[in-house]
Amino acid sequence: MVAVFPKADIVRRTAIDRVWDPAAVRQCELKGRGFWIKLPLALHSRASQERAGVGRKVKQATVDCTLMIAASATQGAITRTGPSGSSSVFSGYNGSDWGYEMDMPDETVPHSFHDIPPELQHFLIRTRKGVGDCLSTTSGFAGRIFRFQAGTATETCVKVPLATPATVGEAATRFLRELRLQRAMYYHQFVHWPFDFDLIDDAPIAWFRFWDSDLAALIEDDRFTFEGRLGMLAYLAAALDHCHMKGLVAHQDLKPENVFVQDLRRVASGLPDASIWRIPKLADFGSVNLASECGVFDGTKAYMAPEQWRRMPLGRHTSVWSLGLIAYELLTFGQHPVGEPTRPWRNRASGVFNRWQKKRMWLRWLDGGCRPTGTVGDADLDELIRRCLDPDPAGRPAIAGFSAAILSALRQRSSADYEQANFRIVHAQDVSSSNHDWPYLDKRFNSVVAAVAERFSDPSVLDRYLISEEEAAALA
Structure with a gap:
């Protein structure tokens, strides 16, 4: 199989679709290969290149490194093809050639990205x-x-x-x-x-x-103050409350690794002196609502709520459990309520990691009432966390109650931090759900949905995932 790579090939596919005239460009498909699919072949005259807008609208990319990588991956031989059709062994890009050819034996071609x-x-x-x-x-x-x-x-x-x-x-x-x-x-x-x-x-x-960090990386950082940790918990509660209003039943895998962190001090100057400028970005929606939609209750064992283990209905009460567990870990600078530090498990220390991956450890803790073995140093916060970790969902506070208790604790320690944190929560809610870039992104997402449906010959993908104009308006 021979594939031809003209100089302007390696560009965004959307740019190719926009400026190349399909009638004037022959297509080369590398069947089953995840490297280049349906790249245009070199146009046959500079006039046709100019008509297609090449050079004006398409950003030419360097191809010599591409070809060398591809040759290494496929063990194929590369030749260079000039405007006159003459060929020679590829020795480097000199800026005057139209394209390159590469012999790629079929058996060396990968079948997927x-x-x-x-x-x-x-x-x-x-x-x-x-x-x-x-x-x-x-x-x-x-x-x-x-x-x-x-x-x-x-x-x-x-x-x-x-x-x-x-x-x-x-x-x-x-x-x-x-x-x-x-x-x-x-x-x-x-x-x-x-x-x-x-x-x-x-x-x-x-x-x-890509944000500055994730919460797991900050748990043992002494520079992350107690007040900053309380602010983080209040922000996270606000994020979960928003998501529940937008259709979240349960995240099912809420843990510090799935909470990214942005430090506003890195993007803004002149901020007041406060400890609450790190804000969360609730992430990883791969397990969201799996129990209610698919009957899958799984999550990370160390962070699963009792109702996940018992395969009982999940909901806001499950988020409260997660908030309580993360609060304990955050406010003890790295202890799990089970009575052990989380770092060895995160570092995959063999004995700890293997033990934590077994169900019986967590079922034993569940049978014992899920009581925290230590204290965060504040009686009111200890009581809040104890209630959040109640095995009976009916005994847990609401998300709003959790948030109010956390903000109250923050206010007792620093009125300035409390005022700033409370303002950030109110402001985030005020500007939430505005359309922003989604009219464009809905189109981009729908184009990927359509491409997946075509790629796997599965029209049901369109019914399940396409975003209609009516739905986009309702989501706005």
């Missing part, structure tokens, strides 16, 4: 936005996060569903479900949101702002 080497995955993602180097890659239960440099002081990240060859289609539709739910929660300052969507072969991807 998920199968290609990480370096190629990084490159394909980068070409969609023109972002910088990939800084890190992390994986969770159902997704992989690629973090990219986006500017001198900003970073962006891309979430891609995890998949095996047998679950590619299922992973894609599951990811659409997650994004669809996240769309319903938009907009709130304390809730994480995507700013764009794409499809790379068989992998839908979502673009997000």
Whole structure:
């Protein structure tokens, strides 16, 4: 199989669709390959290139590094094709050639985006936005996060569903479900949101702002004051209250790793002296409402509520349980209510991690009443957390009650911090749910939904996930 890569190929697919005349451009499809799909072949004259707007509207990308990576991945031979049709072995990009050819034996061609080497995955993602180097890659239960440099002081990240060859289609539709739910929660300052969507072969991807940290990384940080931690808990309660009003039944995997953190002091100057400038971004909607919609009650064992273990109805009371558990961990600087520090488990220390992954440890704690074994140093807060961790959902406070108690504790310690935190909560609610960028993003999301439906020949995807104009108006 021979694929031809003209100089202007490696650009955003949307740009190609917009400026290349399909009638004038022959298409080259690398069947089953997750690298380039249906790239345009070189136009046959400079006049036709000019008519198509190449050079004016399409940002040309460097192709020599692309070809060398591709050659390494496929063990194919690269040749260079000039305007006259002459060929020679590729030795570097000299700026005058029209295109390149690469022999790729069929047996070396990967069958999915998920199968290609990480370096190629990084490159394909980068070409969609023109972002910088990939800084890190992390994986969770159902997704992989690629973090990219986006500017001198900003970073962006891309979430891609995890998949095996047998679950590619299922992973894609599951990811659409997650994004669809996240769309319903938009907009709130304390809730994480995507700013764009794409499809790379068989992998839908979502673009997000990369925030300063996550809550897990701050738990043992002495610079994160007690007052700042109380503010964080009040903000998180406001985020959950907003999401419940927008259709959240239960997050099902609420833990510090799934709460990103933005430090407003890094983006604004002249802020008053206070301890409450770190704000949460509630994230990872992959497990949201799985119990009510699919009968799946799973979560991270150390953070599962009793009703998840018992397969009983979930709801706001489940969020209160999560708030109580996170409050205890946060205010004790890293202790789980079960009586052990969380760091060894997070660091996957073999003995602790393996023990914490077993059901019997948590069922034994549940049978014992889920009582915290220590104190956070404040009797009122101890009582609040004890009530939040009541195995009986009826004994727990409402989210509003939790928030009021946390703010009251903050006020007793610092009236300035209380005033600022309370203002931020009221302001976040006042500006929530405005449409912002979603008219554009709904179109982008719908285009990915349609592409997934076509890619996997599954028209039911359209019925399940397309956002209609009426629904978009209702969500606004």
